[in-house]
Amino acid sequence: MTEILITGNHGQLGRAIQRLGAARRLSVSGSDIDTLDITSAAQVEEWVGAYKPRTLINCAAFTAVDDCEEQEALAEAINGTAVGHLAAACRRHKTRLIHVSTDYVFNGTGSQPYLESDELGPASAYGRTKLIGEEMAAQAPGHLIVRTAWLYGRGGRNFVEAIRGQIEGGAEELRVVADQRGCPTFCDDLATAMLDLAESDAEGVVHVVNSGETTWYGFASEVARILGSSIPILPVGTEAYPRPAPRPAYSVLDINRLHTILGRPMPSWQDALARYMDDSCAG
Numbered sequence: 001m002t003e004i005l006i007t008g009n010h011g012q013l014g015r016a017i018q019r020l021g022a023a024r025r026l027s028v029s030g031s032d033i034d035t036l037d038i039t040s041a042a043q044v045e046e047w048v049g050a051y052k053p054r055t056l057i058n059c060a061a062f063t064a065v066d067d068c069e070e071q072e073a074l075a076e077a078i079n080g081t082a083v084g085h086l087a088a089a090c091r092r093h094k095t096r097l098i099h100v101s102t103d104y105v106f107n108g109t110g111s112q113p114y115l116e117s118d119e120l121g122p123a124s125a126y127g128r129t130k131l132i133g134e135e136m137a138a139q140a141p142g143h144l145i146v147r148t149a150w151l152y153g154r155g156g157r158n159f160v161e162a163i164r165g166q167i168e169g170g171a172e173e174l175r176v177v178a179d180q181r182g183c184p185t186f187c188d189d190l191a192t193a194m195l196d197l198a199e200s201d202a203e204g205v206v207h208v209v210n211s212g213e214t215t216w217y218g219f220a221s222e223v224a225r226i227l228g229s230s231i232p233i234l235p236v237g238t239e240a241y242p243r244p245a246p247r248p249a250y251s252v253l254d255i256n257r258l259h260t261i262l263g264r265p266m267p268s269w270q271d272a273l274a275r276y277m278d279d280s281c282a283g
C-alpha cells in the first residue's frame with residue numbers, strides 16, 4: 001500500500017519529502033505537472049484512485065509570487081480550485097490530505113508571531129489564491145494545512161542560491177532588504193516535521209518553520225559568513241526593489257502548536273542553514 005503520495009514532487013519541498021520519506025522506508029510515490037496536472041479533476045481522481053494512499057501531501061503550486069499578480073486566474077486554478085479536486089478525491093478514497101500553505105495568507109503588518117487562529121487578510125494575488133486553497137483543503141475530513149515561509153532546499157531556485165551565486169560570481173557588494181522579517185526554513189526540516197505530522201492525529205492548521213526570525217539582510221549576512229566571505233552587505237528598504245506583488249513586512253509564524261504536537265523544538269534557522277550549505281558545498 002502506498003503510504004504517502006506527493007504532488008509537485010519536482011519542486012524543492014516535494015523532492016525533500018520524497019527523499020526523506022523513502023529514507024524512513026515508507027512507501028512514497030509522487031508526480032509533477034509532466035505526469036499529473038492537478039487542475040484536472042479527472043486526472044486527480046484517476047491518480048488518487050489508482051494509489052489509494054494513506055496520506056496525500058500537496059506540494060504543487062504556482063509559486064512565482066510576482067507572476068500571480070498578472071495571472072491570478074491561473075494561480076487560482078492551481079493554488080485554489082485544484083486543491084478542491086484533491087480534497088474531493090481524498091474524501092472518496094479515505095485519504096488524509098496534508099496541504100502546504102504560506103505566510104502570505106496574513107496581511108504582513110503584524111508585530112507578534114502569527115498564531116494559526118489569527119485573522120487572515122492576504123495583500124497579494126498569490127496570498128489570495130493560497131487562502132482559497134486552504135478553504136478547499138478544509139473540506140477534506142482529517143485534513144492538515146501546513147503554513148510555512150521563506151523556503152530553501154536542494155535543487156531549488158531560492159534566496160540562499162541567489163546570494164551564493166552573487167558572492168561566488170564576484171559581486172563587489174550586496175544590497176539586501178532589511179525591513180522584512182520572517183523565518184528562513186530548510187525544506188529538509190519542514191519535510192521531517194511534515195512526515196512526523198503525518199504520523200500524528202493532528203488536524204486543522206499548523207505553522208511549520210525553523211525557529212528564530214531574521215530579515216533578508218540577516219539571512220544574506222549569515223550565508224556570507226558561512227561562505228567565509230567579507231563582501232560588504234548593505235541594508236536597504238523594501239522600496240529599493242519595487243516588485244509587482246507587495247511583500248509582507250512581518251511574516252513571523254508562531255510554532256508553539258507544532259512544538260506541542262511533535263514534543264520537540266524545530267532547529268534554529270542558523271543551524272538549518274549551516275547544514276544545508278554544508279551538504280550543498282559537499283555536492
Ligand SMILES: NC(=O)c1ccc[n+]([C@@H]2O[C@H](COP(=O)([O-])OP(=O)(O)OC[C@H]3O[C@@H](n4cnc5c(N)ncnc54)[C@H](OP(=O)(O)O)[C@@H]3O)[C@@H](O)[C@H]2O)c1
Pocket residue numbers: 007008009010011012013014032033036037038039058059060061062063078100101102103130148149150151152156
Ligand atoms: N518557496 C517558498 O518560499 C514558499 C513559502 C511558503 C509556502 N510555500 C508553499 O510550499 C509549497 C512548496 O513550495 P516549493 O518552493 O517547493 O515550490 P516549487 O519548487 O515551485 O514546486 C512546486 C511544484 O509544483 C509544480 N506545479 C505547478 N503547477 C502544477 C500543476 N498544475 N499540477 C502539478 N504540479 C504543478 C511545479 O512545476 P513547475 O515548476 O513546472 O511550475 C513545481 O514542480 C507550495 O504550496 C508553496 O505555495 C513556498
